[in-house]
Amino acid sequence: MAQERQGAITFKGCSVTLVGPEVKVGDQAPDFTVLANDLSPVTLASSAGQVRLISVVPSVDTGVCDAQTRRFNEAAAQLDNAVILTVSMDLPFAQKRWCAAAGIEQVQTVSDYRDASFGTAYGMLIKELRLLARGVFVVDRNDKVTYVEYVPEATDHPNYEAAIEAAKKALLG
Template sequence: MEKRTGFMTLGGNPVTLLGKEIKVGDKAPSFTVLDNASKPVTLEDAKGKKLIISVVPSVDTPVCSAQTRRFNEEAAKMDGVEIYTISVDLPFALARYCAAEGIDKVKTLSDHKELSFGEAYGFVIEEARLLGRGIVIVDEEGTVRYVEYVKEVSNYPDYDKALEAVNSL
């Protein structure tokens, strides 16, 4: 497994990311995560749609929750766009969070079991077994069109650039 340093910090401390860095133009790697009912969801489930993958460490933290709420609001304005929020939170915790926060347009998905998404897209923080923060946009043909690995995990992603990228597809 590839290990990368110097890409991200957590609380100002450098972390090691596991997996290959994804770049614009790459074919989006396949992955399997779990929905809130512990049923498998794959990249192929979004085939033929534009896909925003919002990557967060845990929806139970303020920045992650704000990121998830922001994309839930944006989803109401978009047609033909699927939005996944992926974390290592357990499926039942994601279900509870969605019910409490009114998250109904974003699919919250758990990578806790196999880290399938995190390793395929290079977001796993080795020291914490969490995902780093970021955004990946995949077009209808399965090509990566935008990637952001947020340098400091406690910072927000660049929503404007991500939304501009998806709207240009």
């Protein structure tokens, strides 16, 4: 049974339970299997040897999630050779449609709907809602976690600048 962290964050002001361990800077990045928009599997190893900025959102169809994904899409120009993933529980078909409508081309949206593999590995699965919490992780070329942000209130924005700077630093390392 996966670890549960009650009251780790709030969602619209209500305390919720996160399933999975809290990932910390310096940890080996946990593996996961999510689905790309074409239903092919995507794992941590799919981008082995590259710096990864992993943006986690409850749903791309909401205002803050939309803004977060667009912000990291814009940042991609500054993060040459980094892989930028946006993980949500949205169905792959919905993610694909949203990306096309939003003009998102630098961020790869991936879905955790099938197994909640990412959510439970990174401690981001909201038990009460079966959605992912909001956060950002940076993983270096050696699969070490170099930046972690669990946004305390799931409807708030993450610290974009801190995450982008952490990714830039990982690219130099």
